[in-house]
Amino acid sequence: LFAALATLGVMTEQLYGQLAGTFARTAYTHAGLLGTSFFALALLAHQLSQRLQRSEQLAHQRGFDLANLAELNEYVIQHLQAGVVVVDENERVRLMNDSAWYLLGMPEGARGRALIESSPVLAAQLAGWRADRRAQRPSFRAVTGGRDLRADFTPLGEQGSRGALIFLEDTALV
Numbered sequence: 001l002f003a004a005l006a007t008l009g010v011m012t013e014q015l016y017g018q019l020a021g022t023f024a025r026t027a028y029t030h031a032g033l034l035g036t037s038f039f040a041l042a043l044l045a046h047q048l049s050q051r052l053q054r055s056e057q058l059a060h061q062r063g064f065d066l067a068n069l070a071e072l073n074e075y076v077i078q079h080l081q082a083g084v085v086v087v088d089e090n091e092r093v094r095l096m097n098d099s100a101w102y103l104l105g106m107p108e109g110a111r112g113r114a115l116i117e118s119s120p121v122l123a124a125q126l127a128g129w130r131a132d133r134r135a136q137r138p139s140f141r142a143v144t145g146g147r148d149l150r151a152d153f154t155p156l157g158e159q160g161s162r163g164a165l166i167f168l169e170d171t172a173l174v
């Protein structure tokens with residue numbers, strides 16, 4: 001619509017200039033090319049706006065899918081039989097599922113605290129793993145009278161610089 005109105009305006013100005021005698025000769029070709037460029041610019045802007053709308057819809061859908069996946073991951077992790085603990089590079093607990101919390105003797109407010117405060121024995125196992133990742137770790141008990149546990153460690157980030165993922169298994173179940 002704006003391209004058509006602009007083209008009509010340019011053509012009207014050209015016609016008025018010819019009728020009023022202000023232009024020595026007519027330049028309808030230039031006016032026509034200017035009108036054509038208005039339409040080309042409008043078409044390009046329309047195409048870009050459609051592409052932007054599709055990208056926005058895709059980003060919204062991906063955000064929705066990502067939120068669903070995060071919720072699904074949280075559900076799966078919380079309902080695993082094996083205990084899952086995620087510690088950051090400063091050995092602070094970032095995630096602990098219910099199984100890990102139970103196997104480690106139900107430590108108070110474990111998330112966000114240092115691993116050594118929640119489970120000194122597991123912190124020692126982690127330190128041993130960091131020193132020698134190939135060595136076999138013995139089973140351990142997180143609390144007196146607790147279950148015998150085995151911990152498997154996986155580094156997070158490049159060269160384990162972002163922390164570790166710890167899987168705890170009850171050796172009696174294994």
